[in-house]
Amino acid sequence: MDQVAELQALDSRLAALQKRRRALDDGAGLHTTLVQARQAWEQARTGLHATEVQVRTWELEVESLAAKRKKFEQDLYGGRITNPKELESLQAEVNALKRAISRIEDQILGGMETIERERPEVVALEQSAKGQDEALAAHVEAYRQEVAAIDAEQAELAARREAMAAEIDxxxxxxxxxxxxxxxxxxxxxxxxxxxxxxxxxxxxxxxxxxxxxxxxxxxxxxxxxxxxxxx
Structure with a gap:
């Protein structure tokens, strides 16, 4: 009877190990969190980049309009043109360019404010994603070590069980x-x-x-x- 009792003890331990192995957290939840963190970072980074590109486009547009305004002002004040109607037309062009430049500069200012606000957020989201990545890597490594330890003990107990069972009637x-x-x-x-x-x-x-x-x-x-x- 003692052998049967010992066999039961082995089987109970094997069952406990199997239950423990099934209950191990393989990191699926952390992986989902990491994916979400990466998506949030990528979305914010993409938005920031789009704003930076737009601001640069506006800056180039201002440079182009400023060059045109400079040329018109040279014609307007250079003395080469004396016809009142032409001078009036040039003045209207200069005024229109000034308004356009002012409007775009306001857009640039708004864009720069957005960039200043969003850039720290992007950095924070990047750090969060990296932290989640490191946490997942550490968790998975611990999980693998735990699985390996359980599997090794299960293999040892299974061998002992086989030998013990062979000795029982x-x-x-x-x-x-x-x-x-x-x-x-x-x-x-x-x-x-x-x-x-x-x-x-x-x-x-x-x-x-x-x-x-x-x-x-x-x-x-x-x-x-x-x-x-x-x-x-």
Whole structure:
């Protein structure tokens, strides 16, 4: 009976390891968080870049309009043109260019304010994404180490179980396996306060005596589990 009890202890440990392995966090949640952080950073970075490009486009436009205004002002004030209507037309062009330049400069100012506001946000989002990446890498490494440790222990216990099972009477082993299969993985239990340690039903005195003597295989009449004496 001792061998069957030891086999049960091994099987219980193997089951606990399997449950522990299934419960391990493989980092899927952290990976989702990382993806979201990267998307937020990329979206902000793209928006900032678009604003920077737009501001540069406006600056080039201002440079072009300023060059035109300078040429018109040279014509206007250079003395080469004396026709009043032409001078009036030139003045109108200069005024229109000034208004256009002023309007675009306001846009540039707004764009620069946006850039100053968004650039620190982009940096913060980048740092957040990098932090999430490092956290995931550390978690995955710890997860892999934990899995490797569990797998190694499982392999060792499985080898011990195989060797132990080979030493148990074949009929007894089959009975043990049948009970374990239908009793939630627990085929051998100890008597606890004169009750079955599996289903907790009260055991008759005659059965308790047989369990304590340990001369034969005694099973609970209620749940069918193999009974072992209470711990002393």
């Amino acid at each position: 074949e009929l007894l082993l089959r009975k043990y396996e049948r009970i374990r299969a239908r009793a939630g993985g627990i085929a051998v239990v100890r008597v606890e306060h004169d009750r079955c340690g599996g289903c907790h039903v009260a055991l008759p005195e005659g059965m308790l005596v047989r369990v304590r003597e340990g001369d034969d295989l005694v099973t609970c009449e209620e749940c069918g589990r193999i009974l072992r004496p209470a711990r002393v």
